[in-house]
Amino acid sequence: MALIEKVNVVALLNVSVLLSGVCVSSEVKLRLLQQTEGSSTDTGSDVKEQLSSLKMAALPGVRVLLNLHQSMRLQHSLRLINVHLRSMCLPGKVCTGPTKTNEFKPPLNKANESLLENLNLMGVDVKKARERQPGVFRKAFTNEQGLAQFLQSKGASRTVIAGIVSRYPRAITRSIEHLEQRWDLWRNIFMTDAEIVTILDRSPESFFRSSDNGNLEKNIHFLITLGLNTKDLHRLLTTAPRTFSNSLELNMQMVEFLEDVCAELGGTNPGEFVKAVISRNLYIFIRSIKRVKTNIDNLKASLKLNDAELLALIQGSGAEILDLSNEYLKNNFSNLQQKMVSLGCRKADIKNLIITYPMVLYIGSSTLSSKVDCLLKGGITINQIIEKPKVLEYSIQNITGRLEELKKVEYDFQKKGINILDSSRKRFLAKIVKLSGSPEI
DNA sequence: CGCACCGGGTTCTGCCATCTGC
DNA sequence: GCAGATGGCAGAACCCGGTGCG
Numbered sequence: 001m002a003l004i005e006k007v008n009v010v011a012l013l014n015v016s017v018l019l020s021g022v023c024v025s026s027e028v029k030l031r032l033l034q035q036t037e038g039s040s041t042d043t044g045s046d047v048k049e050q051l052s053s054l055k056m057a058a059l060p061g062v063r064v065l066l067n068l069h070q071s072m073r074l075q076h077s078l079r080l081i082n083v084h085l086r087s088m089c090l091p092g093k094v095c096t097g098p099t100k101t102n103e104f105k106p107p108l109n110k111a112n113e114s115l116l117e118n119l120n121l122m123g124v125d126v127k128k129a130r131e132r133q134p135g136v137f138r139k140a141f142t143n144e145q146g147l148a149q150f151l152q153s154k155g156a157s158r159t160v161i162a163g164i165v166s167r168y169p170r171a172i173t174r175s176i177e178h179l180e181q182r183w184d185l186w187r188n189i190f191m192t193d194a195e196i197v198t199i200l201d202r203s204p205e206s207f208f209r210s211s212d213n214g215n216l217e218k219n220i221h222f223l224i225t226l227g228l229n230t231k232d233l234h235r236l237l238t239t240a241p242r243t244f245s246n247s248l249e250l251n252m253q254m255v256e257f258l259e260d261v262c263a264e265l266g267g268t269n270p271g272e273f274v275k276a277v278i279s280r281n282l283y284i285f286i287r288s289i290k291r292v293k294t295n296i297d298n299l300k301a302s303l304k305l306n307d308a309e310l311l312a313l314i315q316g317s318g319a320e321i322l323d324l325s326n327e328y329l330k331n332n333f334s335n336l337q338q339k340m341v342s343l344g345c346r347k348a349d350i351k352n353l354i355i356t357y358p359m360v361l362y363i364g365s366s367t368l369s370s371k372v373d374c375l376l377k378g379g380i381t382i383n384q385i386i387e388k389p390k391v392l393e394y395s396i397q398n399i400t401g402r403l404e405e406l407k408k409v410e411y412d413f414q415k416k417g418i419n420i421l422d423s424s425r426k427r428f429l430a431k432i433v434k435l436s437g438s439p440e441i
Numbered sequence: 442c443g444c445a446c447c448g449g450g451t452t453c454t455g456c457c458a459t460c461t462g463c
Numbered sequence: 464g465c466a467g468a469t470g471g472c473a474g475a476a477c478c479c480g481g482t483g484c485g
Contacts (some may be wrong), residue, residue, distance in 0.1 A: 117479075132456090135466045167455075204456060210468065234459060246479070272446095283453070317448095318468095325473060364475060390447095393477060400484055419445060424479045 118144045121163035129169040136169040144172040150179050151200075154193040160201045168204035174211065179211045188220065189230070191235050199241055206241035208362070218248045226255065229273055236282050243285040250285075257289045261296065264290035265311040273315050280319035287323045294326045302333055303351050318358040340373060343382045357389035372394055375418075378403035384418050393423040402428060409435040 057160065059370035097382070106324065115137065115281075119126050130137050144165065151161045186196050186207070200207050210216065223233060235410055236243055253265065255274055278284055300310050301320070314322065321329060333354075340350050347423055353360060360368070371392055378399075385391065391399070402421055406413075409432065420431060 051478075061484085133466090138466085173467090205455070214467080235450095244470080286453085286471090291471085305444090324475080328473085328475075361475070367476085388445095395477060398477080417445090422445090426479080 003151060005095075008336070011405065024204055025422070037213055048354075082107045086087070112139070112142070115142050115144065119165065122148055122157060122165065125162070125166035129166050132167070133169045136173060139173060142172045143175060146176050147172050147174065147179065149359055150176060150183075153199070154183065154197055156359065158201070160197065164200055164204040164208075166209050169262055171204060173206040174208065178211065178213065182207065182216065185213060185216050186219065186237070189233050195238075200240065203241055206245055209242075210245040216244055219246070219251060220242050222248060222251060227271060228278065232279055236278070236285075239282040240286050243282075246285060254285055254289060254292075258284075259315065262311065265307040265314075267311050273311075276315040277319045277322070281323055283323040291326060291369075292322050292416060295322050298326070298333075299328060301353060309355065311357075313355060313358065316358075321358050321361050324362065329361055332361045332363070332365055332368070336360060336368065339365075339369055340382070343372075343376075343383060353389055354384050357392075360389055367396070368392065371399060374399050374403070378407070380413050384413065388418050388422060391418055394421065405432050411435070 003254065061154075073390070116126060121130070122234050136142065137290070143260065147165070148161050151164070152158075156164075183193075196207075219231070223236070228236070258274045258277055260271035262270040267273050296310070296314065299305065299313065303309075305313065324332075337347075337350055337355075340353070363371070372385065374396055375391065394402075399421065405428075406420065420428065422429070
């Protein structure tokens with residue numbers, strides 16, 4: 001009741017707000033009100049926060065929020081249809097199953113014949129799918145044809161669809177209504193169906209693993225309230241789509257954890273800290289808190305960092321290595337240390353190297369070792385590498401090729417430094433052309 | 442103009458383990 | 464006890480170009 005009143009108040013507000021061209025804020029308010037339905041925490045402060053954050057949001061954000069509202073309305077109407085459809089199965093031959101009732105249960109471990117037939121017709125790798133999720137094959141009702149039609153209507157090819165079902169068979173247990181809702185939610189973030197199809201083809205599980213569309217919606221909302229804009233969300237959903245299938249609680253826990261880290265290290269703006277970490281490491285949400293925490297602790301201990309140094313590292317480029325597996329990071333650190341010490345470096349040099357260029361720990365130890373050797377062999381000193389660690393970012397092949405080219409023109413690294421190695425292919429080639437043409441180098 | 446500095450773009454699933462609810 | 468939902472893990476770089484300064 002109170003909710004309805006609130007919505008009405010907001011609706012009234014909407015008129016003026018809409019007219020003033022800031023229609024998004026009203027959409028958010030609506031969303032917030034509906035979102036908090038069932039929870040008693042909504043005091044209106046969220047709405048204010050949302051409003052202020054929206055004022056800062058650029059136009060793309062507007063689209064997201066408008067679409068969210070639209071899709072919510074759609075979902076509402078779909079929910080009504082849903083009930084109806086369920087009672088009469090699905091139109092046409094979109095689902096498999098002998099009858100509309102639940103009474104019939106196929107014998108255990110015996111798959112539904114028409115399901116197998118359908119999957120074979122679709123080109124699904126049935127053996128693989130069955131190994132993956134045997135339970136799906138014992139179900140009385142499946143929706144493989146509905147799924148296929150749905151995905152086809154979104155532009156997915158037969159091969160893509162078969163690949164999706166082969167890798168994530170549970171997809172065929174989702175109803176059309178569910179698929180429509182989920183797709184609409186994703187479309188709030190993606191501009192085209194084709195983008196979504198690409199992700200589904202890449203990672204079917206990310207889209208299909210959860211049947212909880214409400215949770216997905218709440219996640220999107222939560223991420224927006226963190227201050228992430230459309231571009232951030234787009235990157236996040238493209239890069240780490242699993243984030244959106246995490247439970248809202250799990251994502252919130254990660255955010256709380258990061259905020260705590262910030263506070264413990266004496267940071268003054270946890271919100272910005274969290275945003276910085278997320279935007280630098282889009283995989284953070286699909287890692288466990290345990291993993292991230294262990295990495296932070298290890299970095300602190302092994303580099304003997306004080307709070308301020310650690311804080312700067314984590315919210316700077318160090319964020320990029322937080323999601324690495326604990327053992328991998330630890331091994332890379334000890335191998336790096338060993339390598340550097342063997343080349344006569346001091347501990348302080350190593351610490352400095354890692355602080356200025358944490359990605360050095362991202363590089364596998366054998367790759368790193370080869371790269372360093374390759375550079376040394378090419379006449380570059382370890383001190384030059386420490387000063388310009390970015391050269392380590394380039395592939396061994398690239399480095400080798402460039403060193404050869406530079407040798408031809410008798411490039412003097414001692415005199416000219418090694419910055420030339422850290423440049424785009426285009427720039428490098430232009431430089432080489434110039435150096436070759438010049439009589440004196 | 443040439444250079445160095447710096448930040449940004451791309452990218453990451455497929456499987457197993459564990460819980461939860463029916 | 465089963466299937467579904469969800470958490471967690473291993474695996475592991477490379478490249479480009481804008482910009483400001485001398």
